[in-house]
Amino acid sequence: MREKVINILLDNSLWFISGEEISKQLGISRTAVWKHVKALKEQGYDIESVNRKGYRLKEIPNDILSKENIMHEIKTEFIGKDIIHFDSIDSTNNYAKSVAIDKKNGTIIISEEQVNGRGRLGRQWYSKKYDGIWMSIILKPDILPMDAPFITLIAGASIVKALNNLGIDASIKWPNDVIINGKKVCGILTELSAEIERVNYIVLGIGINIKTLDFSEDIVNIATSIQKEAYNISRLEVIRSFILEFEKNYIDYIYHNDKSKTLDICRKHSAIIGHNIYTIKNDKKEKVKCIDINQDGNLVIEDEKGNRKEIISGEVSIRGEHGYV
Numbered sequence: 001m002r003e004k005v006i007n008i009l010l011d012n013s014l015w016f017i018s019g020e021e022i023s024k025q026l027g028i029s030r031t032a033v034w035k036h037v038k039a040l041k042e043q044g045y046d047i048e049s050v051n052r053k054g055y056r057l058k059e060i061p062n063d064i065l066s067k068e069n070i071m072h073e074i075k076t077e078f079i080g081k082d083i084i085h086f087d088s089i090d091s092t093n094n095y096a097k098s099v100a101i102d103k104k105n106g107t108i109i110i111s112e113e114q115v116n117g118r119g120r121l122g123r124q125w126y127s128k129k130y131d132g133i134w135m136s137i138i139l140k141p142d143i144l145p146m147d148a149p150f151i152t153l154i155a156g157a158s159i160v161k162a163l164n165n166l167g168i169d170a171s172i173k174w175p176n177d178v179i180i181n182g183k184k185v186c187g188i189l190t191e192l193s194a195e196i197e198r199v200n201y202i203v204l205g206i207g208i209n210i211k212t213l214d215f216s217e218d219i220v221n222i223a224t225s226i227q228k229e230a231y232n233i234s235r236l237e238v239i240r241s242f243i244l245e246f247e248k249n250y251i252d253y254i255y256h257n258d259k260s261k262t263l264d265i266c267r268k269h270s271a272i273i274g275h276n277i278y279t280i281k282n283d284k285k286e287k288v289k290c291i292d293i294n295q296d297g298n299l300v301i302e303d304e305k306g307n308r309k310e311i312i313s314g315e316v317s318i319r320g321e322h323g324y325v
Helices: 002-011 019-026 030-043 067-071 092-102 149-165 235-256 260-268
Strands: 047-050 054-057 083-086 108-111 132-139 171-173 177-180 183-194 199-209 276-281 284-293 299-303 308-311 317-320
Touching: 002 019, 002 030, 002 054, 002 067, 019 030, 019 054, 030 047, 067 083, 067 235, 083 092, 092 108, 092 132, 092 183, 092 199, 132 235, 149 171, 149 177, 149 183, 149 199, 149 235, 149 260, 235 260, 260 284
Parallel strands: 083 108
Antiparallel strands: 047 054, 108 132, 132 199, 171 177, 177 183, 183 199, 276 284, 276 317, 284 299, 299 308
């Protein structure tokens, strides 16, 4: 019911709407309306209350990641139709996996903080409260398990396009990192439940550093945030832009078998194509040149003898010749 109250206030944000009118629309008492408004104020909404006039949302908050705020001004087919919001959680991916079977395709799990956020290879992902976007998307595509890694590329391409749309110069470090000025601003962790010939579900975990200014000593030289790079962009703007871009690219791939837009973004905004990099597997480090991303989304590399081969997502870790990128 609280969701419906804030939706009414969002829809009428330019003028006052009486408690009586809200109670009529929702079929609840004026006292119940007052209690919901009080709770929304405590949540952070700046709601003005005036006798004989009613309630008015003074400004649409740009930093509350509730379903109502995120989806109020955007329309999607299925991504974000259901959003489960937490103030704090151990890991959005862990929760998403625990409920994925019973949730709809496109359900988003989002939390203001993660106390046990994870990246690839079990690495810790620092997820301070209100500092970023910590979310997971439950997806149920009709694809073979071998085709699932391309979903990671779709996410990376969509984040880069979303940030570019907001005036942020971002690039992709294949397959799952988004980069600004040579440092990591976003990581993607894709996990799936599958049988031999079918995917039960995919959990797409995304962490985007928005406001973090201080990073721990072990990552200070490789991590950054949108605000640290001097961009004044809100969390709400980023997540809305991403959702719209991701759904378009996901639909192209899953329903039309069209990878072109995703691959175009990954190539055009690659942080490593044309550069020397190191591939690392089982502590073995090899210097190679990154040549291209092929039609399957695999990385094409060339060793120092001129031999070319492709790398599948998840096979190796990648580092730049002179640092992280």
